[in-house]
Amino acid sequence: MGELVLITGASSGIGLSAAIECAALGHKVVATMRDLGRREALEKAAKERKVKVDIERLDVTSPAEIITEKVRELLLKYGPFFSLVNNAGIAIGGPFEEQTEEDLRAQFETNVFGLMAVTRAILPSMRAAGRGRIVNVSSTSGRVAMPCLSIYASTKHAVEGFSEGLRWEVEPFGVEVCVIAPGSFRTPIFFENQKRGGRVSMEGPYGTLNRRLESLIQERADRSPPPDEVGRTIARIVGDKAPPFRTIVGKDALTLTALRGVIPDRLFGAGLRRVLGV
Secondary structure, X not given: OOOEEEEOOOOOHHHHHHHHHHHHOOOEEEEEEOOHHHOHHHHHHHHHHOOOEEEEEOOXXXXXXXXXXXXXXXXXXXXXXXXXXXXOOOOEEOOHHHOOHXXXXXXXXXXXXXXXXXXXXXXXXXHHHOOEEEEEEOOHHHOOOOOOOHHHHHHHHHHHHHHHHHHHHHHHHOEEEEEEEEOOOOOOOOOOOOEEOOOOOOOOOOHHHHHHHHHHHXXXXXXXXXXXXXXXXXXXXXXXXXXXXXXXXXXXXXXXXXXHHHOOHHHHHHHHHHHHOO
C-alpha cells in the first residue's frame, strides 16, 4: 500500500518527475506549486502515465504563518503525510558582486527559508504519527561550489547542514531525513528558465568568466538527460524501508563529488581554471 506524499515545486523539472514516479509506485501524491496556472504540464504527464496526482497551491516564499496555515489545511483535507519532498528551488546565475540584494534574498527565501517553513509546519503531525520521511532536494552545489553560482551553492550548503542536524533531532520520533543531490539534468532551473543576476555584465570585470560559463552551461544543456532518474530516485527513497541519508544522482555528480574529496585543493583549482579558460 502506498504512502501519502507532499511535494513542493512540482510544476516542472524534478518536482514534476518525482510526483509522477511516486504516483506510479502507488503512492498518493499531493503535488504543490506556486502558480496553478502552470499545472498543465503535470496534468499532461499524469494522463500519459495513467496515474492520479492531486494538485494544490503552495508558495514556499509566503510568510511562515501562511505556510503553516496552508499545511494545516492540507492535513485536514488529505490526512497525515508520511513523506515531504522539499523540491522547490531557484537559481540565479552570476558572480556574487553582480547579483543584487533581491537576487540573493530570493534564492535564500525559496531554497532555504521556504524549505524550513514547510518542514516546521509538517513536523508536528509526523511526530504525532511516530513516523515520517523528509526528503530534501539539494545539489552537487551543496558540496562543490562553482563560480557564478556562489549564492545558489550557499543555499544548498545550508540545506545540507540543516538536513544533517535535523536528522538527529527528529530520529527519536520515528522521522527520517534524507538528502538527494542531483548533478546536471535538463530542468528549467538551469536551462530554459535560467535567471541572471540583476547586474550581470558580459563586458564588465567578470565578463570573460560570465561568457565562458554561459557557453559551458549551453554545452551541458545539450548533453544533459531529463530529470527522470532523479524522480525515480526520490520515489524509491520515499518507499525504501531503510533509505540512506544522502543519495547522489548522476554520473557527473558522482565524479565531481569524488574528485573534490580526494584531489588537493590547489590541483582541483588548477583543473577548474583550465576548464574555464581564466
